[in-house]
Amino acid sequence: MTTPAPSVVLVRPQKASNLGSVARVAKNFGLRSLSVVEPGVPADEESRRLAAGADDLLDTIVRFESLGEALAGFPVVVTTSSLRGRGRTRSLELPELSGYLAAAGGGPAAFVFGPERSGLTEDELARASACLRLPTDPSFPTMNLSHAVAVVLAAVAAFSGPPAARPDDEALAPASAIEAAVAHWDLALEAIDFYDTGHRDRSLRDWRKLVAARPLTEREVAILRGVANRVLVSLRRRD
Numbered sequence: 001m002t003t004p005a006p007s008v009v010l011v012r013p014q015k016a017s018n019l020g021s022v023a024r025v026a027k028n029f030g031l032r033s034l035s036v037v038e039p040g041v042p043a044d045e046e047s048r049r050l051a052a053g054a055d056d057l058l059d060t061i062v063r064f065e066s067l068g069e070a071l072a073g074f075p076v077v078v079t080t081s082s083l084r085g086r087g088r089t090r091s092l093e094l095p096e097l098s099g100y101l102a103a104a105g106g107g108p109a110a111f112v113f114g115p116e117r118s119g120l121t122e123d124e125l126a127r128a129s130a131c132l133r134l135p136t137d138p139s140f141p142t143m144n145l146s147h148a149v150a151v152v153l154a155a156v157a158a159f160s161g162p163p164a165a166r167p168d169d170e171a172l173a174p175a176s177a178i179e180a181a182v183a184h185w186d187l188a189l190e191a192i193d194f195y196d197t198g199h200r201d202r203s204l205r206d207w208r209k210l211v212a213a214r215p216l217t218e219r220e221v222a223i224l225r226g227v228a229n230r231v232l233v234s235l236r237r238r239d
Contacts, residue, residue: 005030006156009070011037012115019043020050021146027054029153035062035070075107075172075215079128090130090213098159104215107172126208173221181224182208188228191235
């Protein structure tokens with residue numbers, strides 16, 4: 001058993017040329033599709049020139065209205081950044097990537113790349129199982145988008161070995177199930193006045209980071225939702 005081919009998700013790409021360059025890199029490493037989170041620039045003549053044989057990927061780009069929709073089916077989500085200390089999501093160095101994917105049990109992984117000018121937001125980073133830091137020079141840390149994609153896919157292809165064995169009854173939960181658990185806990189935290197400080201968005205983002213800090217099994221997600229539901233039921237009975 002080998003690790004499934006990764007998926008690449010581009011969040012709000014701003015340059016059509018990068019669509020072409022990323023499509024070519026993706027096809028180099030065996031990917032059959034690209035995902036784009038809107039608003040993303042459409043493919044144009046320049047992007048097709050740079051795709052150089054990967055026009056089929058440009059023609060089949062899957063576009064999503066939100067990052068949550070793009071990641072819904074993935075149990076392993078890895079964001080990328082060249083900056084240290086951005087957010088509190090588990091940080092991975094490039095040499096740690098293969099071991100991390102193997103320990104996750106070989107579930108399909110989505111690698112998320114942010115807009116060229118700004119990178120991913122804190123809320124977007126909070127949706128990840130881990131944040132991969134690329135080892136660039138601190139004095140000039142930001143890579144070209146297609147170069148970053150190439151480095152990550154090359155690392156996956158070169159160093160990812162067989163995944164760790166996982167019992168059949170420990171299937172990994174997709175990101176959509178984890179988001180549903182976060183929403184369930186949002187209701188519970190609201191019910192116990194956890195948000196009385198007025199920082200609901202920040203508190204919920206931190207809670208999402210805690211929940212999504214590693215790939216979760218379906219059973220673990222069910223336990224989380226069960227606890228949240230018990231909180232809500234207990235409060236109703238008290239009322």
